[in-house]
Amino acid sequence: MNTQRIGAIFEKDLKDFMKNMMLLTMPIIPIILALIYSRLGGDEGLPISMLYLIVGVTFSSVTSSCMMTMMAEENEKKTLRGLMLSPASFMDIIVGKSLVVGLMTFIALAISLLLVGMKPFLNVQAIIGLILLFLFFLFLGIGIGLFTKSVASTSAYLMPVMFLFGFTPMIDFLGLGEDSIAITVAELFPLMQLIIMHETNSWVPIGIVAIWTIAAAAFTYICFKKERTDD
Amino acid sequence: MENAIKVTELRKVFDHHVAIEDISFSVKPGEIFGLLGPSGSGKTTTIKILTGELGQTAGDVNVLDISAPLFRTADFKSKIGILSDNSTLYERLTVYDNLKLFCKLYDAPLEQIDVMLDQVNLKEARSKVVSKLSKGMKQRVLLAKALIHKPDLVFLDEPTSALDPGNMAHIHRGLQKLNDAGTTIFITTHDMEEATELCDRVAFLDNGKIQELGSPAELRYKYSTHAFHIETFENERLVMANEAGSADKIRDLIANGKLKSIQSDHPTLGQVFLKITGKELA
Known part of the structure; x- marks a missing residue:
């Protein structure tokens, strides 16, 4: 990795982000949701599943969505090929972009959690969980962004990502029985694992989220290998 | 290198x-x-x-x-x-x-x-x-x-x-x-x-x-007919092969003040390409 090249890509992407209205509106979504939810909590604050719902919305609508859109746009306009033909490595490109997305995610998450309550997240286990969750959504965004050929088609992929991984705690409101297969499967999803982690203080959920993150990283790598050449 | x-x-x-x-x-x-x-x-x-x-x-x-x-x-x-x-x-x-x-x-x-x-x-x-x-x-x-x-x-x-x-x-x-x-x-x-x-x-x-x-010069020469295109002051257009016999005729035209212009036949690269492939480069 080369810090100068990472810096150059970060600077370019930050300028581009600030001029792209579609991307600029993304970090506002979780903040508005947090603002609405902050009025529901009362003195005891919001239940942990609600807090993680806001985390899930932040990571899916800011991290995954922005990364997906940025990568898809580079792919669509063939600017990614220009970057790949330069001395910048894949890691330089990804890290540079991830820093921009990370910055926007951090701002949106910090404001959202300040509104609904940050206390449950102020411990090492929760912070590691959030970092892994961020990486999971980031890799998902990069992979799908490389895979899709246009910005317009990203919305078709963003919806399943948001509903499956960002809104997973909402499954409790569907009125399914506790023995339902859907509930059993959903409990293996990253966001639900972090809720379980809070309830049990176990490190096993962190391991399961780490496996999800590794799988998302592998998916990104495969998409990159396909994009790298015309073969 | x-x-x-x-x-x-x-x-x-x-x-x-x-x-x-x-x-x-x-x-x-x-x-x-x-x-x-x-x-x-x-x-x-x-x-x-x-x-x-x-x-x-x-x-x-x-x-x-x-x-x-x-x-x-x-x-x-x-x-x-x-x-x-x-x-x-x-x-x-x-x-x-x-x-x-x-x-x-x-x-x-x-x-x-x-x-x-x-x-x-x-x-x-x-x-x-x-x-x-x-x-x-x-x-x-x-x-x-x-x-x-x-x-x-x-x-x-x-x-x-x-x-x-x-x-x-x-x-x-x-x-x-x-x-x-x-x-x-x-x-x-x-x-x-x-x-x-x-x-x-x-x-x-x-x-x-x-x-x-x-x-480009080599190819244009290689695919040239090597003929000379001559124009006289009497608006006569002649094509002469690059051979000994043509030299006397050209000399006569110059001596009699009839030669207006003389050009060797050098095709353009496009014409050379057409000759070789039968296709035009648009």
């Missing part, structure tokens, strides 16, 4: 379609080499293989003493510049911001931005957003981007296709200057006048095969 580019028995097959069929050629350091051919002849495929965007099916490719498997290294990429049909710019950013990005990626000094903008005649567009530029202006920014790090070898795929004659001449002068400074240039073009003006040697590519290779 004996050759800037050496290609031996290069072959590229897409599914069952042979795009490049066992071509061999070399480009000397400091040379301007033109690969000419109609659309679909294999020019872009060749450039993509030479720049590492595509892998070859068979054959050896060596560029700047680096062989094909190492074309994806930063060292190789920093030695070459590419302007291809796939080259694009960041539309929301300014010309300066676009060039600044590539300056930093190639570790080139930022002063190069103004040098290059001057070379492509775009100094006044420095702060303009790329989306507001005309097609020709964008093409010139892309050329500046390809050359900003002073590469040893530049690949230019149809570099002047969107330019007006004035800007084309300006770019040609810039490329000549670059070549005078020692940069090797590998160019593909449809424009035969451009090839004649710029290239030291050209190769005609058709159906994935090199049909002819040589300097």
Whole structure:
């Protein structure tokens, strides 16, 4: 990795982000949701599943969505090929972009959690969980962004990502029985694992989220290998 | 370094379609080499293989003493510049911001931005957003981007296709200057006048095969009929073969003050291409 090249890509992407209205509106979504939810909590604050719902919305609508859109746009306009033909490595490109997305995610998450309550997240286990969750959504965004050929088609992929991984705690409101297969499967999803982690203080959920993150990283790598050449 | 580019028995097959069929050629350091051919002849495929965007099916490719498997290294990429049909710019950013990005990626000094903008005649567009530029202006920014790090070898795929004659001449002068400074240039073009003006040697590519290779002057001479086209003051047009008998007739015309003009028959590169392939280069 080369810090100068990472810096150059970060600077370019930050300028581009600030001029792209579609991307600029993304970090506002979780903040508005947090603002609405902050009025529901009362003195005891919001239940942990609600807090993680806001985390899930932040990571899916800011991290995954922005990364997906940025990568898809580079792919669509063939600017990614220009970057790949330069001395910048894949890691330089990804890290540079991830820093921009990370910055926007951090701002949106910090404001959202300040509104609904940050206390449950102020411990090492929760912070590691959030970092892994961020990486999971980031890799998902990069992979799908490389895979899709246009910005317009990203919305078709963003919806399943948001509903499956960002809104997973909402499954409790569907009125399914506790023995339902859907509930059993959903409990293996990253966001639900972090809720379980809070309830049990176990490190096993962190391991399961780490496996999800590794799988998302592998998916990104495969998409990159396909994009790298015309073969 | 004996050759800037050496290609031996290069072959590229897409599914069952042979795009490049066992071509061999070399480009000397400091040379301007033109690969000419109609659309679909294999020019872009060749450039993509030479720049590492595509892998070859068979054959050896060596560029700047680096062989094909190492074309994806930063060292190789920093030695070459590419302007291809796939080259694009960041539309929301300014010309300066676009060039600044590539300056930093190639570790080139930022002063190069103004040098290059001057070379492509775009100094006044420095702060303009790329989306507001005309097609020709964008093409010139892309050329500046390809050359900003002073590469040893530049690949230019149809570099002047969107330019007006004035800007084309300006770019040609810039490329000549670059070549005078020692940069090797590998160019593909449809424009035969451009090839004649710029290239030291050209190769005609058709159906994935090199049909002819040589300097523009050599090829024009080789495919000439060697006849003389003569016009007299009596508006008589004569064609005389290049042989001993013609010398007396020409001498008589001069002696009698009848000779208005005399020209040797040298076909243009386009006519040579037509003779060899039966196809016109549009």
